[in-house]
Each structure stands twice: as structure tokens, then as C-alpha cells.
Amino acid sequence: MIRKLATVLSVLAVVTVIAGISTADEKKENKYSTKKFMQAVKTGGLHTKVIKGEASEAETKLFAAYVKALPNNKPPKGSAESWKKLTSALAKATRLHLAGADGSAEALTKAMNCKACHTPHKVYPPKE
Ligand code: HEC
Incomplete structure (x- = not known):
């Protein structure tokens, strides 16, 4: 159970990081075009x-x-x-x-x- 929870959490963490990177890139692109x-x-x-x-x-x-x-x-x-x-x-x-x-x-x-x-x-x- 704990293991499963850890897997879910790490997947979530990765998804959050990826989402963060792409929005930061978009913002940069628009802001300083x-x-x-x-x-x-x-x-x-x-x-x-x-x-x-x-x-x-x-x-x-x-x-x-x-x-x-x-x-x-x-x-x-x-x-x-x-x-x-x-x-x-x-x-x-x-x-x-x-x-x-x-x-x-x-x-x-x-x-x-x-x-x-x-x-x-x-x-x-x-x-x-
Ligand atoms: C190092 C390159 C570079 C220099 C130096 C430069 N421009 Fe530009 N300029 C561009 C490029 C590339 C575009 C086209 C941008 C596009 O369409 O995405 C552009 C487009 C423009 C536009 C149209 C913007 C629009 O809304 O489509 C204006 C106005 C403009 N430049 C003014 C100037 C003026 C005034 C100067 C000099 C004081 C200058 N630029 C110097 C590269 C430059």
C-alpha cells in the first residue's frame, strides 16, 4: 500500500514538474518575443x-x-x-x-x- 502511494506521488511529482516547465517556457516566449x-x-x-x-x-x-x-x-x-x-x-x-x-x-x-x-x-x- 505504501509502495503504491509512493509510486502515485512520484508520478504526480513528475507531471507537475513537466507542466511547470512548459508553462514557464510559454510565458518566456510571449513575454520577450x-x-x-x-x-x-x-x-x-x-x-x-x-x-x-x-x-x-x-x-x-x-x-x-x-x-x-x-x-x-x-x-x-x-x-x-x-x-x-x-x-x-x-x-x-x-x-x-x-x-x-x-x-x-x-x-x-x-x-x-x-x-x-x-x-x-x-x-x-x-x-x-
Ligand atoms: C537584431 C535584429 C533587429 C534589430 C536591430 C531591429 N529589429 Fe525590428 N524587427 C526584427 C525582426 C526579426 C522583426 C520581425 C518580427 C516578427 O514578425 O516576428 C522586426 C519587426 C519590427 C517591427 C514590426 C513589429 C510588429 O509589430 O510586427 C517594428 C516596428 C520594428 N521592428 C522596429 C524596429 C526599429 C525602430 C529598430 C531600430 C531602432 C529595429 N526594429 C531594430 C529584428 C530587428
């Missing part, structure tokens, strides 16, 4: 504030979280290598800028170049 990042960049100029050092702590954290999630978001177009190159350059520039490195504002501005990334990875005209 490329689209959401782009909307923050466009409407709020989130990256501009970060580059100028005018972002609040919350905005800085949000920007860093978007940048961190970006390499794992699949772009609608373009090669995986190109995406990896652009997003890791952005991650590196962000890291240096937040650490206050010399010339980091220019480097981050360059890494955030809209057209350099949209040309290979964004579909025109945008799907509505």
Missing part, C-alpha cells in the same frame, strides 16, 4: 533611453531581458547564422554598455541598426 521588443523599441524608444543612459532600472532590465531572449526567438526570415551573428553582437554591445565601457553607446547604436537586421530578417510588407 521579437515583436514585443520591436514595439517597445518603436513606440517607447526603449533602446534610445538605454543608449543615452536615461532608462530607469526597470527599463534597463527589460531591455536586457529582450536582448537576452532574442537569439532564441526565431526570426520570420533569413539564415540562423546571420540571426545568431546579429543578436549576439547586440548582446555583447548591451553588456559592454551596461558595464559603462568606452565607446559603448556608439557600439550599441550600431548593433541596434534597424535596417541592418530588418533587411535579412524581417518580412516586407509586414503580415497584418
Whole structure:
């Protein structure tokens, strides 16, 4: 009887863990999608504030979280290598800028170049 109970409990534990993992993944995906990042960049100029050092702590954290999630978001177009190159350059520039490195504002501005990334990875005209 005790053994049976233990089996039931361990199965339940496994199911709970699996369920937890998948919901966490979904949340992450929705919260830091490329689209959401782009909307923050466009409407709020989130990256501009970060580059100028005018972002609040919350905005800085949000920007860093978007940048961190970006390499794992699949772009609608373009090669995986190109995406990896652009997003890791952005991650590196962000890291240096937040650490206050010399010339980091220019480097981050360059890494955030809209057209350099949209040309290979964004579909025109945008799907509505
Ligand atoms: C590292 C790559 C990258 C950079 C840099 C980048 N974008 Fe994007 N952007 C994308 C991708 C990929 C999409 C398409 C997202 C999708 O459809 O899922 C996109 C889509 C957009 C969209 C449409 C969002 C929507 O709701 O469909 C806007 C607006 C946008 N970007 C603005 C900007 C602006 C402004 C800049 C420069 C300041 C910029 N982006 C820099 C990759 C980038």
C-alpha cells in the first residue's frame, strides 16, 4: 500500500514538474518575443533611453531581458547564422554598455541598426 502511494506521488511529482516547465517556457516566449521588443523599441524608444543612459532600472532590465531572449526567438526570415551573428553582437554591445565601457553607446547604436537586421530578417510588407 505504501509502495503504491509512493509510486502515485512520484508520478504526480513528475507531471507537475513537466507542466511547470512548459508553462514557464510559454510565458518566456510571449513575454520577450521579437515583436514585443520591436514595439517597445518603436513606440517607447526603449533602446534610445538605454543608449543615452536615461532608462530607469526597470527599463534597463527589460531591455536586457529582450536582448537576452532574442537569439532564441526565431526570426520570420533569413539564415540562423546571420540571426545568431546579429543578436549576439547586440548582446555583447548591451553588456559592454551596461558595464559603462568606452565607446559603448556608439557600439550599441550600431548593433541596434534597424535596417541592418530588418533587411535579412524581417518580412516586407509586414503580415497584418
Ligand atoms: C537584431 C535584429 C533587429 C534589430 C536591430 C531591429 N529589429 Fe525590428 N524587427 C526584427 C525582426 C526579426 C522583426 C520581425 C518580427 C516578427 O514578425 O516576428 C522586426 C519587426 C519590427 C517591427 C514590426 C513589429 C510588429 O509589430 O510586427 C517594428 C516596428 C520594428 N521592428 C522596429 C524596429 C526599429 C525602430 C529598430 C531600430 C531602432 C529595429 N526594429 C531594430 C529584428 C530587428
